[in-house]
Amino acid sequence: MKARITITLKPGVLDPQGKAIEGALHALGFDGVDGVRQGKFIEVEVTENDPERARAEIERMCEQLLANTIIENYAYELEAA
Amino acid sequence: MKASIIVFPGSNCDRDAAVALRSAMGSAPNMVWHGDSELPDSDLILLPGGFSYGDYLRSGAMAAHSPIMREVVRRAKAGTPVLGICNGFQVLTEAGLLPGVLMRNATLRFICKDVLLKVERIDTPFARHYTPGQVVRIPIAHKDGSYFADPATLHLLENENRIAFRYCEHDGTVTDAANPNGSSDNIAGIYNETGTVLGMMPHPERLIDPAQSGTDGAKMFSSLVETLH
Numbered sequence: 001m002k003a004r005i006t007i008t009l010k011p012g013v014l015d016p017q018g019k020a021i022e023g024a025l026h027a028l029g030f031d032g033v034d035g036v037r038q039g040k041f042i043e044v045e046v047t048e049n050d051p052e053r054a055r056a057e058i059e060r061m062c063e064q065l066l067a068n069t070i071i072e073n074y075a076y077e078l079e080a081a
Numbered sequence: 082m083k084a085s086i087i088v089f090p091g092s093n094c095d096r097d098a099a100v101a102l103r104s105a106m107g108s109a110p111n112m113v114w115h116g117d118s119e120l121p122d123s124d125l126i127l128l129p130g131g132f133s134y135g136d137y138l139r140s141g142a143m144a145a146h147s148p149i150m151r152e153v154v155r156r157a158k159a160g161t162p163v164l165g166i167c168n169g170f171q172v173l174t175e176a177g178l179l180p181g182v183l184m185r186n187a188t189l190r191f192i193c194k195d196v197l198l199k200v201e202r203i204d205t206p207f208a209r210h211y212t213p214g215q216v217v218r219i220p221i222a223h224k225d226g227s228y229f230a231d232p233a234t235l236h237l238l239e240n241e242n243r244i245a246f247r248y249c250e251h252d253g254t255v256t257d258a259a260n261p262n263g264s265s266d267n268i269a270g271i272y273n274e275t276g277t278v279l280g281m282m283p284h285p286e287r288l289i290d291p292a293q294s295g296t297d298g299a300k301m302f303s304s305l306v307e308t309l310h
Contacts, residue, residue, distance in 0.1 A: 013184075013229065014184070014187065014227075014229070014263065016185055016186070016187050016188070016189050016263075017185060017189065020189055040138075064146075065138070065142065065146065066138070068139055068142070068175070068182055070180075070181065070182050070229075070230070070231070071182050071184065071229060
């Protein structure tokens with residue numbers, strides 16, 4: 001199965017990169033842009049075919065390595081590979 | 082005193098740290114490759130600065146799971162002093178030995194310059210050759226050095242007297258202007274609960290000899306040698 005994992009900074013955590021991107025978008029004339037936050041996107045293929053077990057495995061990966069849960073939230077979608 | 086320096090792929094301050102330790106100890110530290118699972122008998126473990134694993138994913142995240150780190154965590158929990166400098170500090174937070182996280186500098190820039198630090202505490206193996214409240218000059222060189230922790234953790238660090246160094250002015254006052262990277266409460270370094278694990282962004286190993294224009298970093302290594310023999 002394939003997991004598409006999105007890692008985002010928690011609300012309230014300062015995101016200077018998001019701010020810089022927002023500033024660049026404004027400079028390009030996109031005046032209506034606000035609240036830009038930068039995150040990460042990670043694709044993982046797992047050999048596990050049982051969705052429930054695959055979910056548990058993906059969550060362990062996120063907790064142990066892929067996200068730093070002090071500052072980041074994670075979400076994922078699972079699909080048949 | 083026996084010391085071990087852990088070398089990760091991408092470490093680049095390991096040899097500077099070795100020079101600093103050798104000049105303080107009179108003998109060479111062990112250089113231990115991250116892929117090893119055995120750590121020699123050590124009175125001190127040092128995690129050096131650099132860019133372990135190219136800072137992939139997050140600074141220090143991959144190194145925190147290197148084979149040797151299991152043993153480092155075990156020894157740290159058993160009381161062996163551990164000093165993490167710069168990337169070493171990032172590794173210590175990712176490994177869960179210190180709370181919080183080092184985030185991208187508020188300026189988004191890599192900052193390489195001398196900064197002034199207020200010594201907040203001297204009753205540890207690392208700091209006894211400093212004086213309380215002393216202002217020392219030590220260089221920083223990082224892009225991910227903005228210390229972040231939630232308000233409860235910051236409160237705990239303050240209450241338990243676990244802040245090691247704060248970025249400050251010449252007279253020791255802690256101001257926003259003296260904060261180079263946006264760190265919460267100007268924190269430049271913190272201790273664990275027992276004062277035996279120290280993580281700090283500044284590089285004491287870079288100012289140990291008058292030829293380097295200062296020796297404020299040398300006192301950390303002489304403190305360690307006197308405490309740990």
